[in-house]
Amino acid sequence: MGIWIRNASVIKDGNELEKKHVLVEDGKISRIIETDGGSADLTGHEVVEADGKLLTAGLIDMHVHLREPGFEHKETIATGTRSAARGGFTTIACMPNTRPVIDTVETVKYVLDKAQTEGVVRVLPYGCITKNELGRELTDFEALKEAGVIGFTDDGVGVQSAQMMKDAMAKAASIGLPVIAHCEDNTLVEGAAVTEGAFAKKHGLKGIPNESEAIHVGRDILLAEATGVHYHVCHVSTEQSVRLIRQAKQIGIKVTAEVCPHHLLLSDEDIPGVDDANWKMNPPLRTPRDVQACIEGLVDGTLDMVVTDHAPHSAEEKARGLMLAPFGIVGFETAFPLLYTKFVATGQWTLQFLVDRMTKTPAEVFGLPWGRLAEGAAADLTLIDLETEKAVDPEEFASKGRNTPFTGWKLKGWPTLTMVEGKTVWSE
Ligand SMILES: NC(=O)N[C@@H](CC(=O)O)C(=O)O
């Protein structure tokens, strides 16, 4: 028995939509037909009435924190994947800064096992570049690859030693996996919580300068050129990083990059005050000029994809205030509505542009077989209501984390049903 998704709006081109019936069988999309004239034999099939809602390939998020093992009070694979499903995501790549970190075959297996038994969406783990993310000794890349990691990263912290990064890149290149870098030079950061800029100045705070990120981006681009690795830059937030990546791409260096919704929508000037740590994340919210550069970078293809950097923390941890709370905000359940409402509904981007950056480009960049709405493709699908406006309410989140600066934002573009390989994993 299959499932007919009837009267779905699928993207034809740009903002142009066309109505289709889509048949899902054996975990795959078996047919996509016209709603007028096409023969949809419903006998023996379940029917999902899409009622004109947008149907896209399931969203893909290449930078997320599921917190398990070790920080189950912040999130678990069970809650994190449900949060992803509620946000329309069907494939997510999880960061290894857990406890223990994902630097051994055992921990990779633990995560994959949990994802299989308790998760509801596809989970692709990254492995650490260095043991314990301490920057001192490389992990066993071959063994981790064999166990199922899709790339290497010490996300949460920058690899401080250029030699260590160069060795990592050479190794990763030799086994055909990418290096994914959290770019941050520790000597320039020293305990600061917000960017250098208007907010820091007003409150007399030391700021995190843009160079702390861009110095690593520049260094790593040169190392990527030297080693031939696929180098992917995490959560780009500065004008300087965008410029360096743009230049590197122009001369053919194998660099790709991601950007988060909050770095496209918020600047340091939006931070309400020093008490509210829901505005604290790493990299920090930058200046309006950086926000503009990130938007331009995404639009011209310098930045390849949108990721959430879903980084849940408990309410207690976030109640410590801007200076003392941990960095990070949740992202799954607001990402699409935020970007749809602020960039597509306002006419700045086409719907196809946004959907591609959350499906097609991450799949292409990481060589994944998902992210396509086509006959024969996996039935990873998301239905999205583009009409109904609703305010962001963290109490409704499936995530354990409530740490978002977007509470109360009135948005459209809410996912209403998420399907992974033909199985409905969330519906409104
Ligand atoms: N982005 C964040 O602010 N925090 C992340 C770490 C990271 O992605 O660098 C976390 O693990 O909490």
Ligand SMILES: [Zn+2]
């Ligand atoms: Zn990071």
